Amino acid sequence: MAKKELQVFSISFLDLLSGALAAVIILFVIVPKMDIKSKDAADALKDLGIEVQDLKQKMQQLENSVDKKVLQQIMQQMEKVEKELQQAVQNTQQLKEQVEKLQAQVEDLKKYKQWMDNCGLTLQSNCPPKKTPTRGFSFRGKSIVFVVDVSGSMISNNFNEDRLSPVKAGLRMLISTMDESYNVDVMRFPYQSDCDNKANFGALQPMTEANKESLSQFIRTFKAKGGTPIREALEYVMNTYTGLTDIVLMTDGEPGCRQGDDSNKLSEEILAFMRQRNPGNIQVNAIGVGRDFFDDPNAIKVKFLERLTQENGNGFLIKFD
Structure with a gap:
């Protein structure tokens, strides 16, 4: 087989x-x-x-x-x-x-x-100051200029708010509490035209009783009219006052005093001007006046004041209505 x-x-x-x-x-x-x-x-x-x-x-x-x-x-x-x-x-x-x-x-x-693009920063920019929470007014020093917006929108606005009267009353009350160690001036914008401004003293003055009364009388005369020449107002402050520690900008609107002004462009120009003229020596503070500061946190004026205060001594920003 x-x-x-x-x-x-x-x-x-x-x-x-x-x-x-x-x-x-x-x-x-x-x-x-x-x-x-x-x-x-x-x-x-x-x-x-x-x-x-x-x-x-x-x-x-x-x-x-x-x-x-x-x-x-x-x-x-x-x-x-x-x-x-x-x-x-x-x-x-x-x-x-x-x-x-x-x-x-x-x-x-x-x-x-x-974030860097929004803040106008590059890799060569200095680090912006760290934002820390603040309550109320926290001044850097005692040499202060109050820059007050008396534009037409302080009376005539979409919310029918009288924004100017509370600002006037609050500012007069604040100044009344300051002693002679404070050196202060108050300026308004605009004044006679849409794009000008006027200061009471034109220099920092100690808060004697007589000087406080002079400022109080000046504030009483404020009436709302015209545009919002923030750029011209800050340029005046930076060119006029010496030994300044604080600026307090009180406003309800976007920069612009002429018809057709581009508020966004003006905001960038103001920020660039302050970066050039103020290398962190003066603390810029702001009070945003009006209900719309709360309603639209991404509005040009809100972002502008946030950057202005952050980039200039990390000042306080208070929203007030």
């Missing part, structure tokens, strides 16, 4: 070897080329791991049909492929985590860049 020849390499077995070879090719050719852009590779590798496990089970089913030495070599190779596949999956997961971390950092950098 002729000895039956063992058919070691059947068609199904060749199929299995082809599958194993494909797994090895994927592992050693595709995996090393993965970079951060291949974030979805981890899922594909997991699927490949399942296929390798299935392939191992089929190889074990052929234990009685294949030469044991050949089968052992194949199984050892499969074990090696499986371990390296697991390592590749682990490495890919680490890459995914790194990508997510980098994406979060990029989003933070975008926010910082937007």
